[in-house]
Amino acid sequence: MSIKAVAERQASRNQHGSRTEEVRKVIAKVKPPVQQRWSFSYRYFSEIKNFGLDSAKVDKKWALSVVYRLQELSKLTISEVFESRDVAEGTLRFHEIDWKSKNIPIKRADLDWIDKDYLNNSEEYPIMQIAVSKAEGRLVGFFDEQNAFQIVLFDPLHNAQPSNYNGYQVQLCQPLGCEITTLRYEAGKAIARIAERECGCAQDLDGALSWSKRRPGLALVIPSSDEGIFKDADELIEMGLAKGYEEIVRAGIDALLDTKARVQE
Template structure:
């Protein structure tokens, strides 16, 4: 009996790109940082700190990430050089208690034996970082301490220096809007009505863009009598 003939189907060759290979894969555990639990608090505010101070923070964190973490955790001399130690909550004039860190997970906060808090220095002049260790050698930053307030010492006569909290641009804007809402004006006050509707939760699309320096002056010349929205809409119509 003659068998049915089934032609072989040749699948097209798929050119699969090789999987990326990480060059110089680290063979030792690395030190990393997280701002998941970072807050500003009384005596640990960052108002009036300039850009240079923040650059110093980032550079110091970068340098810590290059440290051999296994060596660091066993080398007391290195730890002393970094002013690294557990927070002594019973020290003189310590301005916070562990219980005051109520913005972090309760399971962490109530387990001091497993999750002690540490300080480590930025520099002698720029202050300290306060945090705790999590999994995978992640050091969770809780506070930045530019005035050395977390652990007052004899060096500065156990003084605790006042600081102020730096609001974000968004928070500052909302404060300004709240002030405007309290402003007295003639009844009915259209301004107050509009302010009370903020945020409107509208679904207007938002786009951002940047201009090359060569076009910047021309752009300002064009918007003298038109809004940016009008210019973009006109441009889209002529595409």
């Protein structure tokens, strides 16, 4: 079949098929083999308001509890959890999130950092929750097409689906983050505010945060036991006599080669 014929047939399918059907063709889900064990990924993990670790109510040992829960799940097969109510409804409390539940502070659409092919296909890729322990929050995520469980959110205070246990109250917590994630979080909030001005600055800032190195760079390593060398080099740069260390080293090499050439003459 020619390329043109294939393109025409694909176009015809797109015209008559729904968006959900298109998604299924792109990332059709593989049925897990009977003995396939759990595997986990943090490709779509994020911290957001009400789903972070910055709260006096979140014990510092909670992250370790997550590790032990993942270790426990790694020993089970996927089919064991799905097919055994005792396992799924026992300590795991493994089930799909009810987005219509009382006082839930988030909607599926709010998870907009997940690829749209997953996010827009709730039938094949439902968002699930797993208990970390009986009273210590949840992990929120979904199984991708290869049946790896993509962890999307930490829910240490069980905010994804408030219950009568705490009077259906959402307990406040914020992203804890590291220096880089905190910077990105604050920059993201600033970009959202700037975007309302319609000046184009928000797009420039967002582009800067999304920057990626397109060309391999060179690193200059200068071994030395004399700190004075670097002090002198910094002074030369400050005086405008050189643009950087590389230019200073190049000048030194050229000078040595010139000296050698004169000696040989």
